[in-house]
Amino acid sequence: MQPTDPALLHLAQDPVMARLIAETPNPKAFTDYENDVYLALLESIVSQQISVKAADAIFGRLCALFPNNYPKADALLALSFDDLRGAGLSGQKVKYIQSVADFSLTNRLDRPFFDPMTDEEIVQYLIPIKGIGRWTVEMLLMFVLDRPDIFPIDDLVIRQRMILAYPEQTEGLTGKVLYKRLQEIADGWRPYRTTASRYLWRWKPNAV
Structure with missing residues (x-):
């Protein structure tokens, strides 16, 4: 800046x-995942309570289970619990990413849908997903949707x-x-x- x-x-x-x-170097204002809210939610669950290095490795193994390294919702839900556990996910995190995938099949997660919504409306829209809390949505607002006042x-x-x-x-x-x-x-x-x-x-x- x-x-x-x-x-x-x-x-x-x-x-x-x-x-x-x-005193501080300029922090870059950037967005991750090119507005891909669905993928960002999956990654946020994988990252919970583990190191960045471990999270990156597990998320990489998870994505490698799918064509083009993209865990499309229907394909993710078609995998067995053991297949997903094999990527390094805990049993609880398997349920959480399945919850994100299930939610995405019946609810919109695209950027144009979120753009007219307030920050709080987005929070309330996403926190019913198992494994997604306010902090996770706030990170999404800051780093994926690039909201200025979080x-x-x-x-x-x-x-x-x-x-x-x-x-x-x-x-x-x-x-x-x-x-x-x-x-x-x-x-x-x-x-x-x-x-x-x-x-x-x-x-x-x-x-x-």
């Missing part, structure tokens, strides 16, 4: 965020970095009180909370 970027100009009105931006407060790294960046405002706070204070801080970043979150993820508190 250039210094004249409206998001950076707005965020820099917060002195703390201005310092973080100055604040993933349930992300542990975001909370930890904000506590380090705003010690005077968060000292001694826990639970719901802490969540409320973090939301209040982030309200000042609207309508560019996605950019602020990307800087928080990349910021290295001990690097300077």
